[in-house]
Amino acid sequence: MIHRAKSTINLKALRHNLEIARSHANKRKVVAVIKANAYGHGLVPVAEALQAADIFGVTDIDEADQLNASGCDKAILILQGIIERSDIARIARHGHQLVIHxxxxxxxxxxxxxKINFAKPLSFWLKMNSGMGRLGIMPADFVSAYRSLQSKPWCHEVILMTHLANANLRDSALNQQQLDTFDAISALIPDAATSIPASSALLAGFGKRSTWIRPGIMLYGSSPFAFPNEQSRRESFGLQAVMTLQARLISIQNCKAGDNVGYCSQFICPRDMRIGIVSIGYADGYPSNAPNGTPVIINNKRTVTTGRVSMDMLAIDLSPAPDARIGDSVTLWGEELSLDEIAEHTGILSYNLTCSIASRVTREYQN
Ligand SMILES: Cc1ncc(COP(=O)(O)O)c(C=O)c1O
Structure with a gap:
C-alpha cells in the first residue's frame, strides 16, 4: 500500500534490462553502473538483483564501502577515482578497481x-579524455601513463577507457572523432582490454570492439535517446520500466471556469472542472518545473497536471476520471507512463528524475 508517496522498484525488470544490455554486448563483459545510489533506486538491493553483472561501477569509495558492508563480494570499480589521498589505502585494502583520470x-x-604491503595487485582503468572534456588523461600523455602504471609491482592490469560526450546524439561528428582518437592511441597498446560504451553508445553501436561495456540508465528502463523519436523509446529496445512513482489523491475541488489552481495562477480553469490534489511535490523529488499538462495516470486513465507543483502536493485534472475518489492512487511515472515522457515534458533528464526522489518517499522492492 502507498501511504503518502511510494516508489516501487521492479527488480525483475532490472534483471531483464541487464539481459538486454548483455544482448547488445556480444560476449563483452558488463560493468553494471550503479553509482549515485543506483540512480536513486537503492545501491544495495540493486546490486543484489544484478548479480549477473561482471563488476559494479560506483561513484566513490564510500559507495564501495556500502556494498562491502552489505556482503557484496563482486568486484567494484570506482568510477570517479580518488577524491583524496587517504582513499588510496582504503581502495587497496579492499582490492577495488580504480579509474585513474x-x-x-x-x-x-x-x-x-x-609504502603499502598488500596481498593482491590491483586493476586500474586508465581514462582518456578523447574529447569529452571532463575527466581523462590527454591523448598525448596516455601511452606513457599506461607504461608507468603497468610497470608497477602493485599493478595487475590496466584497462583503457574513454567516455563519449554525444553518443545520445547519434549524428554528432564528435562521436567518430572521439572513437578515432581513442583507437589511434589504444592501437599503440595492442594487448590491453578497452571500455567505451555506456547505454547510448551501446544502443547506437559505437565502440563495438571494446572489451567492456558500461551501461547505466538502460538498466533502469529509460532510453538514453530523446523521447519524441518513437524508434528510440525504451519499448523499441525491449527495456522495461523499473521505478513506478505513486502518490494518493487527498482532496477534490469542484472548480468553476475562471477559478485559480495553486501558486502564481499557473492554471486558471478554462471550464468547470474537478481538480484532484495529489500527495506528492517537489520535496519528494517530483520536478517543480513540471508545466501544466504533464501526464499522470489515475484509475488507468491518463490525465495531466494543472498548476504549479507545490512542496508536498500537486494538482491534476480529473475530467478523464469521473470515478476518481479521495484515497485513489496516482501514478507519476512507471510502466504505463514512461519516465522518459516526464523527462520530455519537464526538460529534466530521466537520470535526474530518479536520482532526485527524496528519502521520505517509501521505497518498496518487487521481485
Ligand atoms: C564513465 C561512465 N561510464 C558509464 C556511465 C553510464 O552511463 P549511462 O547511464 O548513460 O549508461 C556513466 C554515467 O554517467 C559514466 O560516467
Missing part, C-alpha cells in the same frame, strides 16, 4: 602504494 593521481598512487 589524471596524472596527479598517478603520482599519488606511486607515492602511497609503494
Amino acid at each position: 589524471n596524472l596527479e593521481h598517478l603520482s599519488w598512487l606511486e607515492e602511497e602504494l609503494d
Whole structure:
C-alpha cells in the first residue's frame, strides 16, 4: 500500500534490462553502473538483483564501502577515482578497481602504494579524455601513463577507457572523432582490454570492439535517446520500466471556469472542472518545473497536471476520471507512463528524475 508517496522498484525488470544490455554486448563483459545510489533506486538491493553483472561501477569509495558492508563480494570499480589521498589505502585494502583520470593521481598512487604491503595487485582503468572534456588523461600523455602504471609491482592490469560526450546524439561528428582518437592511441597498446560504451553508445553501436561495456540508465528502463523519436523509446529496445512513482489523491475541488489552481495562477480553469490534489511535490523529488499538462495516470486513465507543483502536493485534472475518489492512487511515472515522457515534458533528464526522489518517499522492492 502507498501511504503518502511510494516508489516501487521492479527488480525483475532490472534483471531483464541487464539481459538486454548483455544482448547488445556480444560476449563483452558488463560493468553494471550503479553509482549515485543506483540512480536513486537503492545501491544495495540493486546490486543484489544484478548479480549477473561482471563488476559494479560506483561513484566513490564510500559507495564501495556500502556494498562491502552489505556482503557484496563482486568486484567494484570506482568510477570517479580518488577524491583524496587517504582513499588510496582504503581502495587497496579492499582490492577495488580504480579509474585513474589524471596524472596527479598517478603520482599519488606511486607515492602511497609503494609504502603499502598488500596481498593482491590491483586493476586500474586508465581514462582518456578523447574529447569529452571532463575527466581523462590527454591523448598525448596516455601511452606513457599506461607504461608507468603497468610497470608497477602493485599493478595487475590496466584497462583503457574513454567516455563519449554525444553518443545520445547519434549524428554528432564528435562521436567518430572521439572513437578515432581513442583507437589511434589504444592501437599503440595492442594487448590491453578497452571500455567505451555506456547505454547510448551501446544502443547506437559505437565502440563495438571494446572489451567492456558500461551501461547505466538502460538498466533502469529509460532510453538514453530523446523521447519524441518513437524508434528510440525504451519499448523499441525491449527495456522495461523499473521505478513506478505513486502518490494518493487527498482532496477534490469542484472548480468553476475562471477559478485559480495553486501558486502564481499557473492554471486558471478554462471550464468547470474537478481538480484532484495529489500527495506528492517537489520535496519528494517530483520536478517543480513540471508545466501544466504533464501526464499522470489515475484509475488507468491518463490525465495531466494543472498548476504549479507545490512542496508536498500537486494538482491534476480529473475530467478523464469521473470515478476518481479521495484515497485513489496516482501514478507519476512507471510502466504505463514512461519516465522518459516526464523527462520530455519537464526538460529534466530521466537520470535526474530518479536520482532526485527524496528519502521520505517509501521505497518498496518487487521481485
Ligand atoms: C564513465 C561512465 N561510464 C558509464 C556511465 C553510464 O552511463 P549511462 O547511464 O548513460 O549508461 C556513466 C554515467 O554517467 C559514466 O560516467
